[in-house]
Amino acid sequence: MAVKIIAEECIGCESCIDACPFPGAIVMDDGIAKLTDKCNGCGACADACAVEAILVEETEVKSGIDINDYKGVWVFIEQRDNHIANVSLELICEGRKLANELGTELAGVVLGDGVEELTKYCFAYGADKAYLVDGPVFKDYRTDSYTDVIVEMINRYKPEVVLFGATNNGRDFAARIAVRVHAGLTADCTELGIDPETKQLMQTRPAFGGNIMATIICPNHRPQMATVRPKVMKKVEPDFTKTGEIIRVENSVKEEDVTTKILEIIEHATKMINLSEAEIIVSGGRGIGGPENYYLIENLAEVLGGAAGASRAAVDAGWVPHYRQVGQTGKTVAPKLYVACGISGAIQHLAGMQTSDVIVAINKDPEAPIFKVATFGIVGDIHKVVPLLTKKFKELKEAN
Amino acid sequence: MIVCIKQVPDTTDVKIDPEKGTLIREGVPSIVNPFDKNAVEAALKIREEKGGKVTVITMGPPQAVDALRECLAMGADDAILLSDRAFASSDTWATSYTLAMGIKKVGNPDIIFCGKQAIDGDTAQVGPGIAEHLGLPQVTYVQKIKEVKEDGMIVERSIEGGYEVVSVGMPVMIAVDKSINEPRFPTMMGTMKAHKKEIPTWGLAELGADEDKLGMNGSPTRVKRIFAPERKGQGEMIQGDDESEVCALLIEKLRDKKVV
Incomplete structure (x- = not known):
């Protein structure tokens, strides 16, 4: 697509600049909007223009097919x-x-x-x-x-x-x-x-x-x-x-x-490890404090019949293997329930889980960004809250 | 060996303008795509064991040369920048074509390494695209290189819930996952050498590429609209006298939502 600004029609209201997702793609030149080479031709500005001063033209691309x-x-x-x-x-x-x-x-x-x-x-x-x-x-x-x-x-x-x-x-x-x-x-x-x-x-x-x-x-x-x-x-x-x-x-x-041969397929031993298919995921982050505490996450995941995941911080620290990592550089997941334990909520983690149906965040820092995407938030120590939750869910399960 | 890299904005540093809901990209530092550093590291390791030369290549604006220098500082032997106005607005089809043309001009590599995906686009399409343009086999999501032989290699490829052990002939395109290695840091010596290294820039003329396959002309996809994602409304903070009460309240709410 090609975007054109008709200088004579422009009233200099700058609403196109507000609508433009690419900073610097539109600049004001003597009170009139002007496109720079940062324009990617998306046409978002044309929708925002109140005086129809912006034209979006489809450029014809030959594909040689009907x-x-x-x-x-x-x-x-x-x-x-x-x-x-x-x-x-x-x-x-x-x-x-x-x-x-x-x-x-x-x-x-x-x-x-x-x-x-x-x-x-x-x-x-x-x-x-x-x-x-x-x-x-x-x-x-x-x-x-x-x-x-x-x-x-x-x-x-x-x-x-x-x-x-x-x-x-x-x-x-x-x-x-x-x-x-x-x-x-x-x-x-x-x-x-x-x-x-x-x-x-x-x-x-x-x-x-x-x-x-x-x-x-x-x-x-x-x-x-x-x-x-x-x-x-x-x-x-x-x-x-x-x-x-x-x-x-x-x-x-x-x-x-066919030159490629599959010699072997090895499934990870842990049951329900397939994060992308799990209905419930419980993940641990830096807040778990060390590899010795990851069992808290696994226990809660197990009682819920879900999979255990981790944030990049916990994986990078060497506490949890990489195949459990949820986030942009790990797996993208969208379970029915995602429980984030001791995860601050870096953008790279949120990118991998924020489309989950229900998100529970447990973190001791009330300002942690994870609470911004959470459906339910608990400010507290995961070392106390997570085992308690596990215990209560277990009791419920046994009662049924 | 040729390693394809990309200069990307550090997405962990990208911020949203709270009023407009648009990205603020000014002042966001550019970095070498993290997965591509794993690709460089994988190539350097093979060079240490088997010899050979490591060339890094990227397509991008002139400032992408900084990313190439960082890879030279890690230890790559050569670097090539593909840069031309004609390459602008390429989607993954045109990008992989351009990189494939650049690789052809460099020579006939045994292995082409790519990162699993770039963190700005997350498509994971350029590596396979390069392999297809060059008519080479590919193995993606490689988590381990088990063996490099004269005419092929054996690698572990990660799949959902496990991994497969794959034998593949060479030349081949290998896209690596992060778990494959820990990329080395540039040394002082390496950084100084990288600084002096001349990096050729190849454009449309040098590549002898088909202009209909480059940039916007070669790109089947178009961005129709870009918008801020709907954020979930501020969630509910659960409070109580002690942890036990808080947990009980949470369980009740989760049962109401029928998720447990």
């Missing part, structure tokens, strides 16, 4: 050992809404070895169709084999929207496909919608550690691709009586062409 050839919404069904990742089911439900708004069909794309059974889940959660790619070469996710086959499918069937869970595999996969088919890809979306006029997919995601939100579109390229954070989209009740069309996809991928 976007009208592309129809249908696809959801990539991620599986490991033939178990579907929850986020894929969430995306079927979200994809259903998008497909309805577009008046088109929704399909699940299932890749794996002996995975026909999984197509039932696609239909139960709302898909009209399922594309099935089945064979030993697709047993585990591998960038090369998976990309080769899905690119063949995209070129053959031309979907307009393709959604992936923002998991390590989903993000690895989508990024590779988008470059090969020259599609636009938006990472880590937390909201999707269809523009009622243009029918474009509007993809909203946090940026700068969750400090701002950006809505991204992809006007001239297809498919429109997005990875979506786990736990953000809501699942509906499945209806396993529903059925749909299964399209078996022939493909030319051979094991000898």
